[in-house]
Amino acid sequence: MGLKNKDLLGMKQLSPEEIMEILETAKMMKMVISSGNKKTTHLQGKSIVTLFYENSTRTRLSFELASKYMGSASANISTSGSSVNKGESLLDTARTIDMMGTDIIIMRHNQSGAPHFIAPYLNASVVNAGDGMNEHPTQALLDMLTMYERFDTFEGKKIAICGDIYHSRVVRSNAIGLTKLGAKVSVYGPRTMMPIGIEKMGVTVADSVIDCCRNADAVMGLRVQLERQKSSLFPSVSEYAKFYAITKEALSAAKPEAFLMHPGPCNHGVELPTEVYDCDQSVINEQVTNGVAVRMAVLYLLMARRNEL
Numbered sequence: 001m002g003l004k005n006k007d008l009l010g011m012k013q014l015s016p017e018e019i020m021e022i023l024e025t026a027k028m029m030k031m032v033i034s035s036g037n038k039k040t041t042h043l044q045g046k047s048i049v050t051l052f053y054e055n056s057t058r059t060r061l062s063f064e065l066a067s068k069y070m071g072s073a074s075a076n077i078s079t080s081g082s083s084v085n086k087g088e089s090l091l092d093t094a095r096t097i098d099m100m101g102t103d104i105i106i107m108r109h110n111q112s113g114a115p116h117f118i119a120p121y122l123n124a125s126v127v128n129a130g131d132g133m134n135e136h137p138t139q140a141l142l143d144m145l146t147m148y149e150r151f152d153t154f155e156g157k158k159i160a161i162c163g164d165i166y167h168s169r170v171v172r173s174n175a176i177g178l179t180k181l182g183a184k185v186s187v188y189g190p191r192t193m194m195p196i197g198i199e200k201m202g203v204t205v206a207d208s209v210i211d212c213c214r215n216a217d218a219v220m221g222l223r224v225q226l227e228r229q230k231s232s233l234f235p236s237v238s239e240y241a242k243f244y245a246i247t248k249e250a251l252s253a254a255k256p257e258a259f260l261m262h263p264g265p266c267n268h269g270v271e272l273p274t275e276v277y278d279c280d281q282s283v284i285n286e287q288v289t290n291g292v293a294v295r296m297a298v299l300y301l302l303m304a305r306r307n308e309l
Helices: 016-034 057-071 090-098 115-119 137-148 169-180 209-213 237-244 247-251 284-308
Strands: 047-052 073-078 104-109 127-130 158-162 184-188 217-220 259-261
Touching: 016 057, 016 073, 016 137, 047 057, 047 090, 047 237, 057 073, 057 104, 057 127, 057 137, 057 237, 057 284, 090 115, 104 115, 104 284, 115 127, 115 259, 137 169, 137 259, 137 284, 158 169, 169 184, 169 217, 184 209, 209 247, 259 284
Parallel strands: 047 073, 047 104, 104 127, 158 184, 158 217, 217 259
Antiparallel strands: none
C-alpha cells in the first residue's frame, strides 16, 4: 500500500503497477464523491497546502476538494498574496511551508523542473500539479482513469491526441503513462507545434487530424496555449480551426465506441467546435469528476507511504 517515492513529480517515476494502484484506488474514491456524505477520515490530522504560481481552476479546486473530502487541514497560497511578491525565493517559500508541519505540498509552477528542485530539501511530500512545459501527472492519471472505466486493458488501445503538442505538459505525461501500460499513442498538430524527436517517447506522428483519429479508441483535444508563445506559431485562429480542429468528420474516423476528451479549459471553435465538445461521445465533464477522485487517490497513497515509514 502506498507509492514507492516520497513525492509524485511525474509519470516517469511511476511503475505500471503504481499507475494501476492509483487508478484502482481512484475508483473507490469516486464512490465517495457520488455518495451523500462526501467526508472520510483518511487524512484526518494531516495538513495539505496548495502553492500555485500559475492560474488554475480545475486542478487547484479538485486538489482542495480532495483534501477536504478526506478530512485534512488544508490551506492555499497564491503568489499574488504571498511573500513571493516581496522577493522571497521558491526554496525559501517551500521551506517555510514545510517547517509549519505540512505533510503534502501541491505545487504548480511556470518553470519546468521546479517541483523536482524543491522536493529533496523538504520533509513534506511534493505533488507536481504542472511544471512549465514538462509534466502534469495527475491530469494524465485522471485521463487514464476515464479510459480505464471503459477499457478492460490499455494493451493495444489507440489513443489520438491532437492540438498544441509542443507546449502541452498533458501530452507528455499521457504519452509516458499510456505507453508504459501498452497503449499506442498517435499525435498531430501544426509542424510549428510539434517537438523535434517526439517519436523517441514512443508515439506516432500522424499526417492529418483524420489520420490521427482513424480507428482510435479515444480522442483527446489539446488547448492552444497562447500564453506560452512568444510569437504566434500559426497564421490565424480560423486557419487553425480549419486544418487542426477535431471536427465531426475527424471524430467519425475513430471507432464507433470511441469517446472524446479534453483537459480543459477549451477554446470553443478553435481546437473543438462547440457541437463536438457537447456531442454524445464527449466525456469532458466526467473528466472533471475523475480529477477529484484521482487526486484523492494520490493524496491517500502518499500519506499511506508516510504513515508506513
